[in-house]
Amino acid sequence: MTATTTRTTAHEGAAGRVEVHGLHKSFGTLEVLRDVDLTFEPGTVTVVLGPSGSGKSTLLRAINHLEKVDAGFVTVDGDLVGYRRRHSRRGGRRGDVLQELKEREILGQRTRIGFVFQGFNLFPHLTVLENVVEAPLSAQRRPRAEVEPEARELLSRVGLADKAAARPRQLSGGQQQRVAIARALALRPRVLLFDEPTSALDPELVGEVLEVIKDVASTGTTLVVVTHEIGFAREVADNVVFMDGGVVVEQGPPAEVLSRPRHARTRAFLDKVL
């Protein structure tokens, strides 16, 4: 594991250290993740690169347990995601076991791990403000009087204070993705996962979304960004991970991986993308 620079944490003591150990995942006969080991240090920005089908999205979805893995585990600040270690006193099979968590508990864990989708997935029947306050109200059961001003604050941070009453379809793609980021931030997550956040956008709208992500990066939340924006990786990432065929081919600071890749596969990919 390459040592990465740790930024100052602005969130209330929440660290956001993500560890991924021996992850395996197959869809049918296709093995999408093959023994993936990664550590994301608190407050760092990691960009995950790789050709499509290399397992990047599945990795992200496994981290917040949208995808159940076949083997391996994920921890956030030492807590297993989706399971709990407990002692079983059942007859002949005495010993520690991994108890699968109930859906309600998994939903609770997800409030600490934000997720931003490629297709935004805003709730089209709710206004922008309702989209942002929904999860803090219903998942974290915080009072509306506290949540709503905070949501407006977040919307102005992503530059959409005047769109609070609009509905998603009345916004451009870039604006929708900025709302989606505000929605994820409203839960004050320790970790924020971005699954190709700019791939569904027109080229001229990519910049505004990357600006917002850059701003979020400076607040000390741990970010994992799957993207094809090499420029963004070079500028913002502390760590670049290159994946291909379900394995991590190489990783390191952007200056190394992007400028002096050690593996032929990385070089071939970068040649095509750049």
Next chain:
Amino acid sequence: MTAVTTPGAQTPSAQTPGARAPGPAAPARDAAANPYADLRIVPARHPGRWVATAGVAVLLAMVVSSLLTNDRWEWDVVAQYLTWPSILSGAWATIRLTAAASVVGFALGTVLALMRLSRSPLLVGVSWAYTWVFRSVPLLLQLLLWYNLAYLYPHLSLGVPFGPEYLWFDTLGVIDKFGAAILGLGLSQAAYSAEIVRAGILSVDQGQQEAAASLGIPRRRQVTRIVLPQAMRSIVPTAVNEVIGLLKGTSIVYVLAYGELFYIASVIYGRNGKVVPLLIVAAIWYLVLTTLITIVQYYVERHYAKGAVRTLPPTPLQRLRWSSAVTVARLTGRPVPPHVPPAFAARARVGVLTRTARTSGGPA
């Protein structure tokens, strides 16, 4: 606000491209830049449309004349019985039956749909079997079965299966004619509603539930707040179809001699022999009730269209209010009231004042 009488104050949208100056250039620009500026637009002719219109008009006149001149319709009898107290009570009974059976049908139907989509094989199986049975057996047969429930089970009780009983009812006391009708109509409706609700839920993008799950929104809230409201958009039109079918289906309940609209009408014509006029009376009431349901449907659909369309089109009532406001403003020379959207005010004005503006766009 735009003053309609002063052309200088027109909003940009008022300058319909086809009206005067086709092409992107504004009308005031020099003619050299826009060689079409001074040309008049001749609307396309549609002779076929005129012939068809005339033909249908003649047919319509024939229908109206036969309705008015044929004494056997007995319109005076129709008018007399239309508001007859027992007919009104029959119509009210039909409304009650429809409402109660719809509520039972859609409540149970939603439960069945959620069961069908659950991960428990037993729940899926039970839901599937329910739909299978209740869709297969004719409604008429079901009604008679429910009415004869007392023969199978003289008393009903609540308790533990194979164990003690706690509550005890006389079947005939619980399932009277109305009860049997509600059970028959509602339970068979549930089978159809279940499929409608399930189709609606499946029509919502998978990403919506994924997004809700990734935000940690509780499961029940995911259904009620995120998925169902969006499913309603495709559920409502078919559901209203079902309710209208149910409204007319209540006439089948006459086999139980329950006093709904059709039964009452048949009792009256059985006594006085005025069969056709009383059938017309019943038909008119069914028409009125269906119209009311259709109006409700319009507004319900509009409610759930929020977010699915960028801007909602105005309702017929709004359109009427706005266009009359625009007309008043035009006649009195006063400005259009501020509640009328500028785009609409402009459209109404162009439509009234310049005929050529009706061509859709011109060579833009």
